[in-house]
Amino acid sequence: MAKQPTVLICGGSGLIGTRLQEILRSKGYRVTLLSRSKTQGSDRFYWDPAQGFLNIDALNANHIVNLAGAGVADKKWSAKRKAEIIDSRVDSADILYKKLTEQKSYPQSYISASAIGYYGDRGDEMLTEDARRGDGFLAETTERWERAADQFQKLKIRTVKLRIGVVLAQSGGALEKLSMPVRWMAGAPLGSGKQYMSWIHIEDMCRMIVAAIENKKWTGVVNGVAPEPVTNREMTERIAKMLDKPLILPNVPEFALRLAMGEMADIVLESTRVSCEKAQNDYGFKFSYGDLDSALRDLLRDKNEDGGESANDGAS
Numbered sequence: 532m533a534k535q536p537t538v539l540i541c542g543g544s545g546l547i548g549t550r551l552q553e554i555l556r557s558k559g560y561r562v563t564l565l566s567r568s569k570t571q572g573s574d575r576f577y578w579d580p581a582q583g584f585l586n587i588d589a590l591n592a593n594h595i596v597n598l599a600g601a602g603v604a605d606k607k608w609s610a611k612r613k614a615e616i617i618d619s620r621v622d623s624a625d626i627l628y629k630k631l632t633e634q635k636s637y638p639q640s641y642i643s644a645s646a647i648g649y650y651g652d653r654g655d656e657m658l659t660e661d662a663r664r665g666d667g668f669l670a671e672t673t674e675r676w677e678r679a680a681d682q683f684q685k686l687k688i689r690t691v692k693l694r695i696g697v698v699l700a701q702s703g704g705a706l707e708k709l710s711m712p713v714r715w716m717a718g719a720p721l722g723s724g725k726q727y728m729s730w731i732h733i734e735d736m737c738r739m740i741v742a743a744i745e746n747k748k749w750t751g752v753v754n755g756v757a758p759e760p761v762t763n764r765e766m767t768e769r770i771a772k773m774l775d776k777p778l779i780l781p782n783v784p785e786f787a788l789r790l791a792m793g794e795m796a797d798i799v800l801e802s803t804r805v806s807c808e809k810a811q812n813d814y815g816f817k818f819s820y821g822d823l824d825s826a827l828r829d830l831l832r833d834k835n836e837d838g839g840e841s842a843n844d845g846a847s
Contacts, residue, residue: 535561538744539589541578541623542598542644546704547695551596551737558741565589565599580622585630594744596642599623600676603648608668608795617672624679631686640689642743643680647696647729647756649673652801655727659806660694660752667797677752689750691743696729696756696805698736701830705730706770710831713771719780721788724764726802729756732820732829742816749814756805758821763799766823773827 538555542548543564552562565578565585576589580599601619606612624643631637650658651665664670673694683690699706712718731739736755743749761769771778788796810816820826 535559536594537561537563537592538594538596539563539565539592539638540596540598541565541627542600545598546698546700547644547733547736547740548596548598550700550733551598551740554737554741563589563592578626580626581618583626583629585626587630587634590627590630590634590636590638592638594640594642595627595638596740596744597623597627597680598644600644603646603669603672604795604798607793613668613672617675620672620676621679624676624682628679628682628686631683631688637686637688640691640744640747641680641683642691642693642740643677645677645680645692645694645752646673647694647754647803647805648798648801649677649694650803650805652726652797653804654802655804657804657806658754660754660809667801668794669797669801689747691749692752693739693743693755694752694805695736696731696754696760696803698733699730699826699830700733704733706827706830709766710770710774713767713774713776713778716776717780718767718771718776718778720764720767720782722763722782722785722800724762724767724782726763726800727760727804728763728766729754729760729803729805730766730823730826731755731757732818732826735818735820738819739810739816742814746814753810753814754805754807755810756807757818757823757826758807758811759823760804761823769823769827770831773824773831 538560540548555562563574566575569577571577576586578585601615603616648669651667651670664674677692680692697705739755
């Protein structure tokens, strides 16, 4: 029997990494993890990128998926927090590259998370992978993140940088934050509501990572978004419709968001309308949830207030 291919996931305890592990194992892969917990096992290895430490036994893998990075929306963006956000991404790539170079044994592919924050605030411009870098902290962070990933090409490792959009999942992540006020009839568009949100269902995001592992044609930057970017107003209205809740409050003004969130309000106020044509047309990726209504129908089912089945549930 052929040996199971091994995928090493860095940042495997997050929203994407947790589901990705399940999908990979169901497809017959051996999944190993790099963890900051010192409790180790046959499939879990210790690392501390900030201190330059990594258990090199972890690098005996056919593919590396690096999802590591401090959450951009977890805390306000002080100067210290900004440094943590950037360093956590760059340091994780740097230590992997350094240790791979030292042992001269390389994986077949290096799949790095990136983000559509690269493009900055661009109104209704449709953005492909060739679009210029935008302005602001998110764009700067993403550029440095991708530059760290580019090192692996020096080792002739096929490198894919997935610019991930707003990941929609049933528990955790953006959808939970967006739907909660709607459930309590306190939902409202943010700012003007005209800013574009380029989203992707978590299942499609994980399937895209698997496709990048399995298809050797995948290389360079690929946008990880669904085919239907929508404005913040459209997103809010369609969540409300799916939950059968009214939207009775006026838009949350930008100044209030800035007051509450500081510079971090860029996350919800910047408009980023992103194309997925490269994934679809160049690599033949097929989305399971290509339109927002089917994604919301799947993710918001069984999530009404009393824990029962939503009245809007039905076949996709």
